[in-house]
Every structure is written in structure tokens, then in C-alpha cells.
Amino acid sequence: MSGTGDQVWVFIELDGGRPADVSLELLGRARELAGRLGVQTGAVVAGAGCRDVTSLLVSMGADHVFVADHTALDAYRAGPYARLMTTLIRQHRPQIVLYGATTTGRDLAPRVASELRAGLTADCTDLQIGDHKTKDRSYEDLLYQIRPAFGGNIIATIVCPEHRPQMATVREGVMRMPETDDARDGETTEVAVEVGDDAAKAREDTPKAGDGPVVLRPEDVAVELLDRHKEEKRVDLKGAQVVVAGGIGVGSLEGFDLIRRLADTLGGVVGASRAAVDAGWIDRDHQVGQTGTTVRPRLYIAAGISGSVQHRAGMDESSRILAINDDPQAPIFSVAHYGIVGDLHEVIPRLIRAYKDKGAA
Amino acid sequence: MPATSEATRALRLVVLVKQVPDTANVTGKAMKDDGTINRVALPAVFNPEDLNALEEALRLRERCGGRVTVVTMGPPAAVQVLRESLYRGADEVVLLTDRRFAGADTLATSYALAQAVRRLGDVDLVLCGRQAIDGDTAQVGPQTAEKLGLPQITCVSRVDAVDGETVTATRSIEGGYETLRAPLPALLTVTDEANEPRPPSARLVLTYKEAAAEVWPDYDDSYLDPKSDEAEVCLVDHSGRPVCRARVMQWDAATIGAEEGTTGLRGSPTRVKQIESVVLAQPEAKMVEPTDEGISALVHELVEEHILG
Numbered sequence: 001m002s003g004t005g006d007q008v009w010v011f012i013e014l015d016g017g018r019p020a021d022v023s024l025e026l027l028g029r030a031r032e033l034a035g036r037l038g039v040q041t042g043a044v045v046a047g048a049g050c051r052d053v054t055s056l057l058v059s060m061g062a063d064h065v066f067v068a069d070h071t072a073l074d075a076y077r078a079g080p081y082a083r084l085m086t087t088l089i090r091q092h093r094p095q096i097v098l099y100g101a102t103t104t105g106r107d108l109a110p111r112v113a114s115e116l117r118a119g120l121t122a123d124c125t126d127l128q129i130g131d132h133k134t135k136d137r138s139y140e141d142l143l144y145q146i147r148p149a150f151g152g153n154i155i156a157t158i159v160c161p162e163h164r165p166q167m168a169t170v171r172e173g174v175m176r177m178p179e180t181d182d183a184r185d186g187e188t189t190e191v192a193v194e195v196g197d198d199a200a201k202a203r204e205d206t207p208k209a210g211d212g213p214v215v216l217r218p219e220d221v222a223v224e225l226l227d228r229h230k231e232e233k234r235v236d237l238k239g240a241q242v243v244v245a246g247g248i249g250v251g252s253l254e255g256f257d258l259i260r261r262l263a264d265t266l267g268g269v270v271g272a273s274r275a276a277v278d279a280g281w282i283d284r285d286h287q288v289g290q291t292g293t294t295v296r297p298r299l300y301i302a303a304g305i306s307g308s309v310q311h312r313a314g315m316d317e318s319s320r321i322l323a324i325n326d327d328p329q330a331p332i333f334s335v336a337h338y339g340i341v342g343d344l345h346e347v348i349p350r351l352i353r354a355y356k357d358k359g360a361a
Numbered sequence: 362m363p364a365t366s367e368a369t370r371a372l373r374l375v376v377l378v379k380q381v382p383d384t385a386n387v388t389g390k391a392m393k394d395d396g397t398i399n400r401v402a403l404p405a406v407f408n409p410e411d412l413n414a415l416e417e418a419l420r421l422r423e424r425c426g427g428r429v430t431v432v433t434m435g436p437p438a439a440v441q442v443l444r445e446s447l448y449r450g451a452d453e454v455v456l457l458t459d460r461r462f463a464g465a466d467t468l469a470t471s472y473a474l475a476q477a478v479r480r481l482g483d484v485d486l487v488l489c490g491r492q493a494i495d496g497d498t499a500q501v502g503p504q505t506a507e508k509l510g511l512p513q514i515t516c517v518s519r520v521d522a523v524d525g526e527t528v529t530a531t532r533s534i535e536g537g538y539e540t541l542r543a544p545l546p547a548l549l550t551v552t553d554e555a556n557e558p559r560p561p562s563a564r565l566v567l568t569y570k571e572a573a574a575e576v577w578p579d580y581d582d583s584y585l586d587p588k589s590d591e592a593e594v595c596l597v598d599h600s601g602r603p604v605c606r607a608r609v610m611q612w613d614a615a616t617i618g619a620e621e622g623t624t625g626l627r628g629s630p631t632r633v634k635q636i637e638s639v640v641l642a643q644p645e646a647k648m649v650e651p652t653d654e655g656i657s658a659l660v661h662e663l664v665e666e667h668i669l670g
Contacts, residue, residue: 077541078503078513103534107515110500114471114507119630122498132634144634150384150495155637163630223512223543226529230537242669266669285536291497299668320668322659323646333646338659342651350653354660355669 004042004064004092004189008034009165011085011099011108012045012057013076016230019045019053021172021238022100024060028178029127029170030098031061036129037141040064042094046084046191048074058186061178065186066092070193072216075228076104079220082111087214088191089116094165096143098127101169109169119160120167121145123290125174125313132159142166148290148309155309173238173294173314195221235269235285237293242268242301245288245315248275249304249325249344256281258348259303265352271295271315273305289314303344307332324348370525372427374418375481377474377489377505378411378446380439384494407442410490412558414551417520418488419450419559425523427485428452432477434462434470447569447607448561455481459613464626467496471504473624476617478509486528487548491516502550512543518554569607 008030013020027043034041043062045053047069054065068084085108089097097112099105101123113120126146132139143166145158160166192213237243244266246259256270263270271288272281288295290310300318305311307323307330315321316335323336324344333339340347382403418429431446433439434457443454457477465473478484487509492499499515506513514530521529521540529542530549614624622628649655663669 078515082507103516103532106499107503107513110467110498110503111507111513113500114468114504117468117630120467120500121631122496122500132632145631150382156633157635157637158631159634160630161632219510219512223514223541226540226542228534228537228539230534230539232536234536299663320663320666336646338649339646340649340651340656340659347651347656350651350656351660354653354657357657358660358664 004040004094006037006039007042007064007092007094008037008039008096009042009044009089009094009098010062011097011105012043012053013100013102013104014045014047014050014053017047017050017052019056020100020102021177022102022105022170025172025175025177026098026100026170027057027061029175030096031178033096033127033129033143034063037095039095042066042092044068044085044088046070046073046081054186054188056180058184059180059182061184062186065188066191067188068191068193068214072193072195072221075225076108077221077223077225078107078111079223080216081108082115083216083220084191084193084214085112086115087212089165091211097165097167099167099169101171105169109167113167116165118163118165118167119158120169121147121158122169123147124168124170125290127168127170132161134161137161143168148313171290171292171294173296235283237269237271237286237288237295240269240295241298242266243271243288243295243297243299243315243318244268244301244303245271245273245286245305246276246282246303246344247273247305247311248279249306250276250281251304251345253281255345258345262301262303262348262352265355266299266301268297268299268301271300273308273311276305302332302336303348305332306330307335370425372421372425372485372523373481373483374421374427374429375478375484375487376411376415376418376429376431376446376451377478377487377501378415378431378433378442379408379490379493380405380433380435380442381408381493381495382406405438405441407445408490408493408495410492410551410553411442412490413553413555414488414490414549415446415449415451416556416558417517417549417551418486420556421486421520421523422450430455430481432457432474432481434458434465434473434477443609445561447609448565449559450562450565451607453608453610455610455612457612457617459624461614461619461625464629465624466629466631467498467500467504468630469624469626469628471501471508472628473614473617473619474501474505475508476619477612478505480612480617485545486523487511487546489548489550491550491552499550502548506548509546509548511546511548513548513550514541514543515550517549517551520549520555 010026012023030041040063042064043057044066048071099109124147128144139161142159145168149156194213196215244263272286277287290313294314296317298319301322303324321336322338323332324340328341383406429451430453431451432455516532517530518533519531531540649659
């Protein structure tokens with residue numbers, strides 16, 4: 001076994017040349033998991049000219065950075081990236097590999113899991129280390145992959161007792177961003193990447209432990225990226241100090257104007273439950289919850305949101321939660337610090353007026 | 362947007378669909394007292410984004426010609442989504458059902474689906490919904506693509522062109538989109554942005570019912586339930602002449618040549634260690650009256666505590 005065996009890895013997604021927040025957040029959690037296991041952390045970063053980010057990754061928690069710098073990896077595509085990951089995982093045998101649950105991570109991780117026949121759990125809201133017993137065997141130090149399931153009526157803990165690596169995807173904001181520590185040391189491995197033009201070369205690509213080049217086969221690079229258009233995030237939910245979120249109780253597209261007015265008045269950002277997004281009342285960028293964004297603002301106002309476990313997973317660490325709902329039994333009240341039972345269409349205008357009048361009070 | 366040049370040949374299209382519990386409408390009866398799921402109490406529905414995948418396949422067939430085959434894996438009752446597919450215009454449907462498929466995670470599911478697609482033979486495009494509403498994992502599409510050795514384009518919000526050699530599609534990414542071109546055969550996962558799925562066709566429902574009534578006078582719609590002892594069922598009249606163009610097939614693990622230990626729970630790396638039903642704590646919220654006075658006092662308190670600026 002090479003010296004890199006049993007590590008806890010994070011796939012580092014680059015966004016405009018910089019590591020995505022979710023990747024750095026995962027490095028923080030990888031650091032904690034690795035500490036518990038007594039192993040090192042690894043970060044895999046790929047792209048054209050991506051060496052610059054190495055020191056940042058080390059300062060954020062990576063003990064070992066694998067850098068695959070090659071023009072064929074310039075923009076993310078499933079084929080070459082999956083080949084890179086499966087080759088490196090077979091060579092270095094990490095025990096855990098984590099991915100952001102982004103459109104990239106959710107495209108890549110299942111492809112890697114399928115080739116490696118590894119287990120994979122999507123959209124985890126927590127990751128822990130623990131033991132597991134079956135009738136015949138007991139296992140130590142497995143990755144607990146914890147997520148709400150089945151419409152949020154249950155919280156499932158998933159384990160992969162027999163298969164390695166154990167893999168999971170996690171949404172942005174679920175894990176806390178680690179502190180940077182410029183004094184940390186890390187090792188860097190330059191990953192050699194070759195594009196196998198002829199079939200003979202591809203056939204040589206038999207998986208074996210140790211360092212060898214990553215050979216991208218012609219079929220791995222067969223998909224062409226014709227165009228990519230990406231705007232800066234218009235909604236900064238994660239950084240907002242005040243989030244005013246609307247749910248199905250808002251009732252209509254027009255109803256969200258009221259939510260917006262309250263958000264504007266309080267200097268906050270508009271959030272939404274998945275139900276409101278699915279109803280088409282508001283853009284998906286505003287969605288809070290397990291499959292949206294996780295927020296921890298000073299104040300979270302949930303208006304007309306019943307509070308499914310998936311939604312609560314995305315907001316229950318807010319410093320203060322105010323729930324407004326006409327159903328006194330709504331689950332949202334169980335996580336709220338303040339509750340108002342009433343019609344949000346009457347309560348919100350009163351809130352706006354009360355805030356505007358606060359100086360006069 | 363790239364110029365649209367359409368296929369010069371008919372397309373062999375396979376759509377992978379799933380029958381799911383309607384998690385969007387979970388009621389109190391859905392959970393048993395011991396915290397497990399009472400599946401009986403949950404209505405089963407056609408996974409919404411799989412309908413978008415079927416719609417995309419039907420549109421491609423209308424433009425380019427070809428054949429649409431719909432495949433689902435599930436218990437015998439899952440044949441309902443195949444019926445729904447026929448009523449929308451699918452040409453043939455395959456039910457993968459076998460006790461050996463039970464308890465499959467996404468990896469074992471993708472294995473069985475990939476084997477079924479292989480058995481169907483020369484396929485140009487495999488389409489499925491981006492994700493199913495019961496798990497929201499979005500894993501089965503890419504895993505099936507990998508098992509089949511196909512390139513994938515996931516999260517497709519628009520199929521731009523199919524020219525017989527390649528497919529060009531646009532996928533939604535955070536804050537934008539990207540357009541990719543993949544050689545055929547390829548696998549696409551489709552989102553609800555891609556199209557508006559058509560409703561069942563009254564004409565097709567009628568066609569199937571009339572044909573069935575002719576074949577089986579005591580018609581009870583069971584003609585679309587494949588018989589477990591038959592590998593293929595084609596709807597024919599008394600003289601053996603096909604009266605419906607649909608073929609309804611039921612395949613088990615042996616039919617698709619599944620290797621021992623690759624399907625169902627045995628073929629699944631993941632295990633559910635623990636299920637906790639969500640028990641809500643007693644409300645501890647400080648209740649505020651929905652009056653001007655109550656709300657003013659609340660705002661005052663939040664400002665005092667520097668929660669609000």
C-alpha cells in the first residue's frame with residue numbers, strides 16, 4: 001500500500017479558477033473525520049493551470065493535494081474527470097471521498113461510484129464516524145452518511161460496510177467553512193495526465209496501485225463543451241444576515257411581492273421552501289433546505305412554510321427563527337424561537353409597519 | 362443556439378422510468394406507529410421528471426421517426442407507469458420485476474436497467490428523469506450511463522439537436538447553463554424545464570380498451586399486466602393478428618442475464634443502518650399575538666437584541 005492509503009479525500013470543484021465554497025467546507029469536515037480516524041486528508045484538484053490553489057487547499061485542511069493540470073481537464077466534463085478520479089482512487093485507495101452536491105458533483109460522483117462499485121449517498125446533511133454491527137460481523141469506523149429521506153418523514157443513516165471508498169455528496173453551506181491556517185504543511189503530488197490517442201495505449205491502462213499517469217481514453221473526451229454561460233450568483237442566501245422565506249402558504253406568484261417587501265424593509269434576502277419553488281412562484285436560487293441552500297442568518301423568518309425536515313435541515317441553525325403560519329400545529333413552530341399564528345398576508349404588513357415605526361416607539 | 366439539423370435516420374429511444382410514492386402529498390397515515398413507512402397509504406405516481414424524459418423521447422420520434430421503448434423496474438404494480446406510457450404513445454414497454462431486484466440501491470438499480478437496455482439492442486439515446494422524488498439522488502442516470510459505457514449529459518433543460526451521429530443538449534448549472542455535444546449512443550437525464558409532458562391520449566386509451574375488449578370479452582384492463590410465465594406479451598386478436606402496436610414485456614433477473622450478486626440488496630454497497638422517524642420537539646417558541654401591539658413588541662425585542670438593525 002502506498003503512503004496515501006486510507007485518506008479522507010475531497011474532490012475540489014473549481015469555479016472560475018477558484019475552489020468552490022462547498023469544496024472548502026468539505027475540506028473542513030474531512031479534516032475532522034480524518035482526525036477521528038487518525039489518517040490524512042487529501043484534495044484532488046483538476047484543470048488547466050490549477051496549481052495556484054494548492055497552498056489555499058493546504059491552509060484549509062488538505063494534508064495532501066493531488067494536482068492534475070492538463071488542458072484536457074480545462075473545463076469540467078464527466079468523462080475525463082471520472083477517469084481521473086477512478087484512476088487516482090485505485091492508485092491511492094482513500095477510504096472516504098466527498099463531493100459537493102453541485103451539478104458537477106452530482107454528475108461526477110455517481111459515474112465514479114458505478115465504475116468502482118462503491119456506495120454513494122446523495123445530499124447528506126451530516127457525516128460522522130461510527131461502528132456498525134450486523135448478525136455476522138461488526139465494523140469499526142465507518143462513515144455514517146446521514147440524510148432525510150422519503151419526503152422528510154425519516155432521517156436515514158446509511159453505511160457502506162464492505163465497499164471502499166465510501167462516498168457522499170453534500171450541499172453547499174451544510175458544513176461550516178474552516179478557518180485558514182497558513183502554518184499548515186501539506187504535500188503535493190503532480191498527477192501526470194495523458195490523452196491516449198490510440199487504442200493500444202488505452203489497453204495499457206490497467207488499474208494498479210502506485211503512481212502512474214492518468215490515461216484519458218478517446219471515449220472519455222468524446223463529449224465537447226460548445227458553450228458555457230454562468231452568471232455570478234444573484235442571490236447571496238448564505239451570506240445574508242436576515243432571510244425572509246415564503247412557502248406554499250404565500251399562495252401565489254404575486255404573494256411573493258409581500259415576502260420581497262419585508263425582506264427589502266429588513267435589509268434581508270428572499271428565501272423559499274421547495275414547495276414554493278416547485279409551484280413556480282420563485283426561482284430555484286432562493287430555495288432553502290436539504291436540496292437548496294443551507295443558511296445560518298441572524299434572523300430567519302419562515303412565512304407560510306409548514307417546515308418539512310428537509311426545509312428545517314437548511315435553516316434550523318439560524319440564530320433566531322420567527323415562524324408565521326395559520327396552522328398552530330405546523331412543524332415549523334418546533335424549531336422557531338418566535339411564533340405568530342395568523343394569516344401572513346395580515347401579519348407581514350404589520351411587521352413592515354412596526355419595523356418602519358421602530359424609531360418612533 | 363446551434364443550428365438545428367435533424368437526424369436523417371429513425372432513432373431507437375429508450376426511456377427509463379420509475380413509479381414512486383407521492384412524497385409531495387405525504388399524510389399522517391404514511392407513517393406507522395413504529396416509525397416505518399406505510400407504503401400502502403401513499404399513492405404511487407409516475408415520477409414527474411421521468412414524464413419529461415418520455416415527452417422528450419416522443420417529440421424526437423415525431424421529428425425523426427423511430428421507436429420509443431419504456432423500461433421500469435419495480436413490483437408488478439409498477440406496470441401502471443408502463444400503461445401510462447402507452448397511453449402517451451410509447452411503442453413498447455418492459456417491466457423488470459423479480460424478487461431478486463428487491464432492496465436495490467442506486468448502483469444495483471442501474472445495473473439491472475443497463476442490462477435491460479443491452480438486451481434491447483442498438484440504442485441511440487437513453488433518456489431518464491434527472492431524479493426521482495422519493496430519493497432525489499440523481500444517481501441512477503449517470504450510473505446507468507457508466508455501466509453501458511455511454512457518454513452522459515445530465516440535468517438537460519433543452520435538447521438542441523440530434524443529427525444521427527450526435528446529440529446536442531443544454532444542461533442547467535448553478536447560475537447558468539452549458540451546451541454539450543455527445544456522440545450517439547448517449548444517455549440524457551432530463552429536468553422539468555425541458556418540456557411540458559403531454560397528458561394521456563384519449564384516443565390511445567380507447568384503442569387499447571377496444572382492442573382488449575375484443576380479445577378478452579370480460580375486459581378488466583389486465584391485458585397490460587404481463588403474465589409472469591411469459592417473456593413477451595403482444596396484444597393479438599383471435600386469429601393471432603396483432604391489433605395493438607404496443608409490445609408489453611416482462612423480464613426477470615434471468616432474462617436480462619444478471620450475474621449472481623449484482624441485483625437487489627445483495628448487489629447494493631449501501632446499507633440503511635438506522636431509520637429515525639422525525640419526532641418533533643414540543644414547541645418552545647415564544648408565541649406572539651398577531652396584533653399591532655404584539656408585533657411591535659417583537660420587533661422592539663429583536664432590535665434590542667441586535668438581531669435586527
